[in-house]
Amino acid sequence: MTWRGQGQSALDxxxxxxxxxxxASENAPSADLELDMPREGAYEAVPAWRGExxxxxxxxxxxxxxxxxxxxxxxxxxxxxxxxxxxxxxxGATKETAASIRDTLKGYWKAVTDDGTADIAIxxxxxxxxxxxxxxxKSGGAGTSFEYSSAHRVYTSAAKQARQRNDTSKFxxxxxxxAQARPQLGDVIVKDREGEDGRCGGxxxxxxxxxxxxxxxxxxxxxVAGNTVSAIGGNLSxxxxxxxxxxxxxxxxxxxxxxxxxxxxxxxxxxxxxxxAPPSGPxxxxxxxxxxxxxxxxxxxxxxxxxxxxxxxxxxxLGGNRSxxxxxxxxxxxxxxxxxxxxxxKSNETAYAQxxxxxxxxxxxxxxxx
Numbered sequence: 001m002t003w004r005g006q007g008q009s010a011l012d013x014x015x016x017x018x019x020x021x022x023x024a025s026e027n028a029p030s031a032d033l034e035l036d037m038p039r040e041g042a043y044e045a046v047p048a049w050r051g052e053x054x055x056x057x058x059x060x061x062x063x064x065x066x067x068x069x070x071x072x073x074x075x076x077x078x079x080x081x082x083x084x085x086x087x088x089x090x091x092g093a094t095k096e097t098a099a100s101i102r103d104t105l106k107g108y109w110k111a112v113t114d115d116g117t118a119d120i121a122i123x124x125x126x127x128x129x130x131x132x133x134x135x136x137x138k139s140g141g142a143g144t145s146f147e148y149s150s151a152h153r154v155y156t157s158a159a160k161q162a163r164q165r166n167d168t169s170k171f172x173x174x175x176x177x178x179a180q181a182r183p184q185l186g187d188v189i190v191k192d193r194e195g196e197d198g199r200c201g202g203x204x205x206x207x208x209x210x211x212x213x214x215x216x217x218x219x220x221x222x223x224v225a226g227n228t229v230s231a232i233g234g235n236l237s238x239x240x241x242x243x244x245x246x247x248x249x250x251x252x253x254x255x256x257x258x259x260x261x262x263x264x265x266x267x268x269x270x271x272x273x274x275x276x277a278p279p280s281g282p283x284x285x286x287x288x289x290x291x292x293x294x295x296x297x298x299x300x301x302x303x304x305x306x307x308x309x310x311x312x313x314x315x316x317x318l319g320g321n322r323s324x325x326x327x328x329x330x331x332x333x334x335x336x337x338x339x340x341x342x343x344x345x346k347s348n349e350t351a352y353a354q355x356x357x358x359x360x361x362x363x364x365x366x367x368x369x370x
Contacts, residue, residue, distance in 0.1 A: 009325040010332050011345045011356040074267060075186025078140035079222040082232040084351040085136070089240040096125065096238045107338025108234065111135040112150045121150075130155070132234025133188060133218045139335070140186075145170050145268050152216040156190045157209035159265045173263040175205045181264040182251040183229045187221045189245060192259040200259035208262060216262065219243055229253070299366050308362050310334060322367055328359040 085104075086092070094101050102122060108131040109118035121128065134148040134155070147158035147170075155171070162170035171188075174181040183189065192203045193215040201215035208214065219231030222242070229245040236243070245261075246254040253261055300314040313330055321327060332355065333339065345352045 009356075010329050010343060011353055074141050075184070078136055078142075078186045078220055080351045080355075081136050081140055082220045082222050084349060085132075085234075086232050086240045086242060087348060087351075092237060092239040092241045094239060096122075096128070096235070103340060104338050108132050108135040109150075110338075111138045112148050126150075127235055129217055129233055129235035132240065133220060135338075136220055137188075142171075142267065147171075151213070152190055152218045153203065153208055153212075153214045155188075156216065156218070156263055156265065160205070160209055160263070169268055171265050171267050173205070173265050176253045176255070176261045176264055179250075179252075180266075181253070183221050183224055183231075183245070183247070183253060183264060184266065185221055185224065186267055188218045188265040189221060189229070189231050189253065189261065190216055190218045190263045190265060191256075191261045193217045194259060203262055204260070205263050218265075296366075303362070303366055309366070313363075317366070324360055324363055324367075327363045328356055331359040331363075332356050 088094075088104060089101065096105060105122055105128065106115075106118050108128055109121050111134045112131050113121070120126075121131075128150075130150050130152045133152070134146070134150075137146040138148055147155040149155050156173055159171040159173035163172040163174075173190075190208075192200045195201050195215045203212075203214035203216050208216075217233060219233035221229055221231045223230040227247045229247060230242055231245060232240065232242050234240050248254050253264070255261055297318065300309070300317060303309045304311050304314050309331065312334070313327055316327065316330065332352075333343075335355070336343075336352075345356060
């Protein structure tokens with residue numbers, strides 16, 4: 001079995017000595033993995049590891065994995081992903097026409113379409129802001145709770161309709177005037193947008209799902225502090241940018257003077273009266289972790305069930321791989337297929353560095369006592 005990053009670590013630990021990995025101390029979780037560890041590895045592309053036979057799982061868990069609602073740490077992960085992407089685009093300085101960013105842009109498009117269409121979209125410079133939001137949600141682990149699309153109106157309409165039919169497994173859309181619409185981390189703020197004629201399109205909460213191809217835009221909330229919300233979106237001045245939104249005394253969004261805000265979209269379990277609580281583990285029909293006594297194989301089965309590692313990594317470990325460099329690399333590159341082979345985490349990419357360290361410490365915990 002081969003994978004990207006075989007020759008070197010994706011993280012140069014020498015340049016990251018100031019970072020503290022969450023589990024790199026004497027307080028690291030024990031090898032039985034009974035603690036609720038972050039599910040940072042839960043958003044790899046499942047089809048890439050389905051079909052592996054070296055590690056068999058009983059029950060329907062593998063078949064239902066893709067349909068999970070977002071994990072409890074989903075909002076933190078999406079905010080971190082969006083921030084990391086803004087850094088990747090040099091805080092808006094790198095533009096979509098730069099050759100160095102083409103693969104990244106293609107990764108966004110591949111969240112909503114195929115390779116061929118993605119190439120055409122980049123060549124013809126199609127608007128990619130909705131593809132960016134879809135990539136963030138998919139990479140963050142939204143699963144089937146989000147309607148991935150190249151048009152903001154499509155995923156907004158889906159969230160509105162999910163709320164109308166009380167489908168708690170999906171994102172819900174709220175009017176910006178509703179009490180539930182107070183922005184939270186991981187929300188998507190959707191607004192009307194100017195067309196080629198320079199005038200606002202006219203999209204509203206009421207008409208967003210009437211079939212009209214509205215001009216709209218969406219940003220994912222990454223910070224809420226005082227009366228200001230910071231949100232990150234794509235295709236802003238041909239780059240990834242951050243937009244400040246103001247809050248009134250009730251904590252609701254203040255309508256700007258130009259094109260109006262349409263809705264606030266919230267993931268399942270995100271509070272505000274909508275959506276179901278995210279699952280804390282595998283479906284109840286799966287055998288409980290406690291049914292597997294100690295031993296490396298049992299720990300790996302438990303880790304796959306909890307979403308701590310993908311099945312392909314478990315198979316590699318069972319095949320004899322014990323590398324605390326190659327195995328975290330494998331998890332990191334699987335989580336970021338948009339990155340080029342042997343990508344080296346840069347000194348300003350703190351979110352990527354912390355992510356790699358989390359993968360390493362999960363591997364260390366699994367291998368302890370092996």
